[in-house]
Amino acid sequence: MALTICLSIAAVLFGIGLYGVISQTNLVMIMMGVELMLAAAMLNLVAFWRLLHPHTYALQLFVLVVMTVMALEAAVGFALATQRFRSRGSVEVEEAADLKENA
Amino acid sequence: MTPLQLLFLGVFGLAAVWFGWRVFRTKSMVRSALSLLAAMVALGGMFLALDAEFLGVLQIMMMAGEMSIMAFFMMMYMMDPGGMSSMNMTHQQRPAAAVGIGAGVLVLALALLTPWPPAQALAPSATQQNHDLGIELMTRSMMIFETAGTSILVAMIAAVATALAYPQQPD
Numbered sequence: 001m002a003l004t005i006c007l008s009i010a011a012v013l014f015g016i017g018l019y020g021v022i023s024q025t026n027l028v029m030i031m032m033g034v035e036l037m038l039a040a041a042m043l044n045l046v047a048f049w050r051l052l053h054p055h056t057y058a059l060q061l062f063v064l065v066v067m068t069v070m071a072l073e074a075a076v077g078f079a080l081a082t083q084r085f086r087s088r089g090s091v092e093v094e095e096a097a098d099l100k101e102n103a
Numbered sequence: 104m105t106p107l108q109l110l111f112l113g114v115f116g117l118a119a120v121w122f123g124w125r126v127f128r129t130k131s132m133v134r135s136a137l138s139l140l141a142a143m144v145a146l147g148g149m150f151l152a153l154d155a156e157f158l159g160v161l162q163i164m165m166m167a168g169e170m171s172i173m174a175f176f177m178m179m180y181m182m183d184p185g186g187m188s189s190m191n192m193t194h195q196q197r198p199a200a201a202v203g204i205g206a207g208v209l210v211l212a213l214a215l216l217t218p219w220p221p222a223q224a225l226a227p228s229a230t231q232q233n234h235d236l237g238i239e240l241m242t243r244s245m246m247i248f249e250t251a252g253t254s255i256l257v258a259m260i261a262a263v264a265t266a267l268a269y270p271q272q273p274d
Contacts, residue, residue, distance in 0.1 A: 001104075001109065001222075002104045002112060002153075002222060003219055003222055004214070005112050005113055006112065006116070006149070006153070007214035007215075008211055008214060008215070009116035009117075009119060009120055009149075010214075011207050011210035011211040011213075011214055012120050012123075012207055012211070013120060013123050013142075014206065014207060014210055015203045015204060015207020015208075016123045016124055016126075016127070018202060018203045018206050018207070019127065019199050019200055019202070019203025020127045020203075022195060022198065022199035022202055023127065023195060023196055023199035023200070023203075024127065024193060025192055025193060025194050026180075026181065027180075028132070028176055028180060029127070029192065032126055032135065035139065035143075036123050036126070036142070039143060039146055043146055043149060043150075046149075046150050046155050046158060047153060049155065050153040050155060050223075050226055051104075051153075051222040051223060052220060052222070052223065053223075054223050054226045055235075057236050057238075057244075058243070060155070060158060060232075060239070061236070061239060061240065061244045061247060061248065063155075063158055064158075064161075064248075064251070065247065067161070067162070067165060068251045068254065068255060070165075070169070071165070072254060072255065072258040074172070074173065075258050075259065075262045076258055076265070078172075078262070078266075079261070079262035079263070079265040080265060081176065081180055082266040083265050083266055085180050
């Protein structure tokens with residue numbers, strides 16, 4: 001029961017995050033979608049730890065690693081946004097066609 | 104799991120889904136950063152209801168910091184952070200919704216159709232968890248933990264190097 005609740009909510013969050021990544025035009029909003037998807041993965045891991053293997057602490061460690069990945073994604077993403085804003089004055093992906101080859 | 108824990112799990116879960124949805128449904132970017140923060144805090148509440156006290160508190164604290172920084176960056180880089188003009192911030196709505204719903208349904212089916220082993224009734228106490236997690240971090244999983252630390256350092260250097268201003272090349 002509890003496992004079903006957790007996994008269903010994580011699945012819905014993952015779907016919302018994927019929708020956001022594809023539909024948003026702003027780099028910062030796209031990063032928010034990625035964060036939601038990573039959060040869904042974390043919820044799965046905590047549910048697996050608590051309900052299937054409460055004595056395996058490698059699962060808790062895995063949650064810590066995913067949390068690290070979330071922070072790193074934000075740091076590097078904001079660095080890219082800063083550089084893009086410096087050189088082009090906008091972080092809209094619609095205006096980033098010059099990153100494409102032969103554009 | 105006690106019925107009270109199940110109830111909190113459901114309530115926090117629905118809150119997380121609602122706020123996660125609000126992130127992409129509002130014109131104001133500051134509001135969507137705060138919605139994401141609320142979704143992350145609801146997730147932290149779910150971790151607490153799942154007896155993972157350390158991870159729950161860590162999640163709430165880290166996300167509070169991260170999302171407030173995100174709100175600042177939004178105000179810096181958005182043309183219209185408050186959503187005052189009705190600017191369209193989305194593209195390819197239809198395929199995005201199709202892919203999102205498709206992936207969500209796929210994962211949901213996977214979660215519901217897999218024959219999971221029976222759930223464990225009891226979790227270690229919070230003190231025992233912290234002790235054992237510390238032992239795990241410093242013995243068997245030490246290399247993984249150290250690698251996570253090193254990748255934070257690498258990302259910090261990479262982020263600063265990427266964001267530095269460089270003189271424009273005359274072309």
